[in-house]
């Protein structure tokens with residue numbers, strides 16, 4: 701199996717461990733004829749972080765659900781390291797943190813995170829859980845139930861839960877939506893080094909172009925529904941991407957390219973409609 705290769709040295713991505721995501725000729729048409737994804741072919745490189753941006757309702761979450769194996773394409777295939785998403789999920793190698801964090805209400809934050817480990821039959825590592833609780837800024841809230849947390853805190857708990865199993869593929873759909881600005885800044889600074897160190901293949905949906913440029917190695921810009929790729933922007937900036945870096949010309953050039961692509965795709969769409 702590819703995953704048996706050993707890595708030496710922290711931060712080195714082992715291409716044998718990180719899975720590529722291959723989306724081939726995928727479309728999604730919902731009952732009633734709503735076409736969410738136009739034929740889409742896209743390969744996400746192993747161990748890299750790809751951000752997906754596009755207008756609201758263009759099909760980003762639909763695509764994430766297809767990659768997660770939570771739904772099936774109408775046409776085409778999604779393969780993760782050559783395997784079907786559902787099989788990868790079954791092996792506990794894929795984790796998701798979506799907009800609506802589905803925490804179990806009767807379990808504390810700590811026990812929600814521990815459940816993810818149990819589901820993959822991994823031993824419960826209390827220290828790792830504590831570190832993640834601290835990383836997402838929930839120190840002191842480990843023994844609290846979700847109902848006593850704000851929406852942003854629940855989202856952060858869901859991020860910790862997604863990270864605890866050290867997934868090979870991490871899918872984040874607007875994970876910072878309800879998270880307050882300061883915590884969001886912390887997460888944007890601290891999560892990418894963690895993924896790099898672990899060699900995680902990460903897909904992030906975000907509304908924030910600046911956030912995408914801070915986090916991602918590549919930004920895919922989608923058109924309004926049905927989602928088509930209108931720009932594919934490589935972000936060749938060093939990590940860690942500090943707030944200082946985000947004031948440099950190179951960073952602002954990336955933000956400009958993505959902003960322009962979004963604006964153009966919307967303009968064309970409006971112009972082409974009778």
Ligand SMILES: Nc1ncnc2c1ncn2[C@@H]1O[C@H](COP(=O)(O)OP(=O)(O)O)[C@@H](O)[C@H]1O
Pocket residue numbers: 730731734735736754755756757758759760761762763925
């Ligand atoms: N289960 C579903 N049944 C019918 N239509 C859906 C379903 N899920 C999403 N859609 C529609 O597909 C389109 C894309 O939705 P979505 O992928 O959630 O967009 P985004 O995440 O980019 O905002 C929207 O028009 C939405 O209403």
Ligand SMILES: [Mg+2]
Pocket residue numbers: 760761762873
């Ligand atoms: Mg969405």
